[in-house]
Amino acid sequence: MLLRRRLEALRCSRSADGASSPSKRCSSLPRKFSARREGAPQLQTRRAEASNTSAAASDSSPPTSTSAVAPPPPPPPPQHLPATYRRLVARVPSPSFRSGARVEELPLLPPDSLLGEGQVLVRVAVAGVNGGCETFRVRAEPGTPFAKEGSSPASPSSSSASPSSSSASLSSSSSSPSSSPDPLVVPLGAEGAGTVVAVGPGVRPSQLAVGDRVTMNGGAAFAEFVVAGARGCFRVPESSASSPPSSSSSSSSPSLSPAAAVALSLSGLTAAVALHATAKVRRGETVLVTAAAGGTGHLAVQLAALAGCRVVAVAGGERKARRLRRELSRLDPANEAGHAVVDYKSEEASRDLSGAISGALASSSGGQGGRSEGGGGGRGGGGKGEGFAVGGGIDVCYEGVGGAVRNAVLHNLNAGARVLCVGYMGSYPHTENYRSRREGGGGGSGEEEGAGAAAAEAAPAPATETVFVSGPFDAEPRGRAALPLEPDLFWNRRVVSSLPGDRTIFGDVWSGAAGDPRVLARLRRDLFAAALRGEIVPWIDGEGEGEGEGGNEDDRRSDAPSFSGLEAASDAVERLLSGSSMGKVVLRVSEGGAW
Numbered sequence: 001m002l003l004r005r006r007l008e009a010l011r012c013s014r015s016a017d018g019a020s021s022p023s024k025r026c027s028s029l030p031r032k033f034s035a036r037r038e039g040a041p042q043l044q045t046r047r048a049e050a051s052n053t054s055a056a057a058s059d060s061s062p063p064t065s066t067s068a069v070a071p072p073p074p075p076p077p078p079q080h081l082p083a084t085y086r087r088l089v090a091r092v093p094s095p096s097f098r099s100g101a102r103v104e105e106l107p108l109l110p111p112d113s114l115l116g117e118g119q120v121l122v123r124v125a126v127a128g129v130n131g132g133c134e135t136f137r138v139r140a141e142p143g144t145p146f147a148k149e150g151s152s153p154a155s156p157s158s159s160s161a162s163p164s165s166s167s168a169s170l171s172s173s174s175s176s177p178s179s180s181p182d183p184l185v186v187p188l189g190a191e192g193a194g195t196v197v198a199v200g201p202g203v204r205p206s207q208l209a210v211g212d213r214v215t216m217n218g219g220a221a222f223a224e225f226v227v228a229g230a231r232g233c234f235r236v237p238e239s240s241a242s243s244p245p246s247s248s249s250s251s252s253s254p255s256l257s258p259a260a261a262v263a264l265s266l267s268g269l270t271a272a273v274a275l276h277a278t279a280k281v282r283r284g285e286t287v288l289v290t291a292a293a294g295g296t297g298h299l300a301v302q303l304a305a306l307a308g309c310r311v312v313a314v315a316g317g318e319r320k321a322r323r324l325r326r327e328l329s330r331l332d333p334a335n336e337a338g339h340a341v342v343d344y345k346s347e348e349a350s351r352d353l354s355g356a357i358s359g360a361l362a363s364s365s366g367g368q369g370g371r372s373e374g375g376g377g378g379r380g381g382g383g384k385g386e387g388f389a390v391g392g393g394i395d396v397c398y399e400g401v402g403g404a405v406r407n408a409v410l411h412n413l414n415a416g417a418r419v420l421c422v423g424y425m426g427s428y429p430h431t432e433n434y435r436s437r438r439e440g441g442g443g444g445s446g447e448e449e450g451a452g453a454a455a456a457e458a459a460p461a462p463a464t465e466t467v468f469v470s471g472p473f474d475a476e477p478r479g480r481a482a483l484p485l486e487p488d489l490f491w492n493r494r495v496v497s498s499l500p501g502d503r504t505i506f507g508d509v510w511s512g513a514a515g516d517p518r519v520l521a522r523l524r525r526d527l528f529a530a531a532l533r534g535e536i537v538p539w540i541d542g543e544g545e546g547e548g549e550g551g552n553e554d555d556r557r558s559d560a561p562s563f564s565g566l567e568a569a570s571d572a573v574e575r576l577l578s579g580s581s582m583g584k585v586v587l588r589v590s591e592g593g594a595w
């Protein structure tokens with residue numbers, strides 16, 4: 001049960017309740033959202049009782065062997081804290097993040113009166129931007145805290161969000177009037193990285209100490225300071241000294257930047273859990289990743305390649321495709337695995353995305369156009385190198401777009417395939433603009449595109465949609481299947497295993513870690529260790545384009561803005577929702593976004 005809560009806290013979108021305090025109000029949240037209330041790092045309205053954090057198991061795990069061998073650092077000097085701090089919240093449902101998010105300045109009480117048992121105070125350096133998740137919360141979409149309070153999803157006319165004087169702050173309950181209930185305040189910011197500046201009672205030095213660099217997942221990272229449960233923070237490993245670099249490593253870095261740490265903390269861990277714990281990818285399998293140049297997609301691509309899989313990366317635009325090719329060739333210079341990149345905005349793919357994916361699968365399997373051996377449930381990829389069996393289709397799909405893109409994938413599945421529905425970005429209500437631009441520009445795939453868009457907009461909504469599931473080359477079982485609509489599939493964590501050919505669709509990509517807390521701990525440790533060794537390279541939007549061989553002038557001239565200060569959060573969210581970002585979009589909260 002505890003682990004389930006911890007997983008819920010990690011699920012970006014699903015932990016979108018944004019609870020601002022462990023109050024009675026929150027206790028009526030549905031079970032799937034309750035984790036945020038119970039354990040995510042949160043801004044507190046009053047001194048908390050015993051820590052009830054729900055962070056992942058690894059949060060309380062012992063230090064890695066890397067940190068164990070290092071001599072203990074000298075105790076840091078006392079921290080000088082400001083009298084006030086600023087944070088970003090929503091107070092009324094609003095149609096967009098920009099119209100609902102408000103910066104508030106509040107008193108910051110001294111830590112000894114602020115921190116409860118098991119809590120720490122973190123100065124946030126960098127916050128990760130989850131445009132989809134954050135906007136769900138501001139809009140009061142079903143399941144989010146505003147919706148639980150009885151507010152409907154915001155329409156354009158309900159944009160009267162205005163900041164009211166705050167009673168919720170790091171200023172303790174003594175400053176809050178107790179005669180009337182607090183207005184609901186939804187803190188924003190699903191993930192952050194920062195430095196511990198104070199520890200509360202009951203926090204063991206082996207757990208966390210002042211000066212530790214941590215990541216935290218929760219709902220309040222768009223703030224200069226956050227009160228978090230110590231068990232909800234993950235100490236970022238400092239060095240890869242004890243981990244020898246692997247042959248695929250191009251470089252190893254002595255420590256991670258806060259932006260890199262934040263990218264790994266939720267986007268990376270989601271990919272690691274989905275691929276390794278839920279889908280249980282095997283060497284030689286073919287893994288297709290959609291939104292492959294995005295915040296979580298680029299990490300899924302790297303993890304799959306490192307696991308010895310053939311990767312087919314699907315992304316929109318030549319700029320993203322070029323960066324993906326470069327990344328894959330860093331990991332596999334001779335392309336032994338037969339990796340391929342599909343630009344769905346290219347002329348061919350915009351006519352027929354399913355066909356373009358089939359083509360990529362065929363060409364990267366040496367053009368054989370089908371499985372000539374290996375059968376038996378779709379095992380074995382189509383790569384050219386040793387260890388890659390001949391095969392045609394997709395074994396595992398990490399899919400965050402939905403709609404037409406998802407349907408094109410469903411036409412290319414090997415028997416036994418696992419489809420991981422990490423989200424459905426293309427149909428989120430707040431990405432309509434990008435969707436219509438894409439469709440208007442001929443970016444869809446005909447019939448499939450229409451089906452995806454129509455599914456999201458049909459009224460009244462049918463309970464299911466019919467999809468066609470097949471393999472790419474007529475070799476595998478095929479047929480129609482009824483699927484829950486995307487929101488139902490995702491928010492209600494459906495697992496659909498009734499598809500022809502023993503194929504499965506997971507609406508909950510975290511489910512594979514639900515049974516064993518050690519799984520999450522191990523995956524997180526492995527992920528950060530791989531990044532420290534330089535095997536996994538988190539991309540930060542606006543940084544690093546054109547690095548390495550193959551970068552051209554266009555790549556080097558990144559026009560991506562960088563975002564600093566809480567006032568820039570709306571720009572950062574819109575950057576992600578625009579579809580033009582590459583890698584993880586981050587907001588630098590502290591000066592320069594330094595630790």
Ligand SMILES: NC(=O)c1ccc[n+]([C@@H]2O[C@H](COP(=O)([O-])OP(=O)(O)OC[C@H]3O[C@@H](n4cnc5c(N)ncnc54)[C@H](OP(=O)(O)O)[C@@H]3O)[C@@H](O)[C@H]2O)c1
Nearest residue numbers: 011012294295296315316400423424425426431434435579
């Ligand atoms: N379940 C979880 O725990 C979890 C955690 C993190 C993220 N997610 C989900 O993973 C997916 C990716 O999230 P992310 O935060 O990493 O974002 P992202 O991939 O960095 O950015 C979104 C990308 O989605 C693609 N896209 C397709 N249709 C779009 C549309 N209509 N509007 C905007 N973008 C569209 C665009 O790339 P292309 O044009 O190249 O396709 C865009 O760059 C989302 O569905 C998100 O909700 C889930």
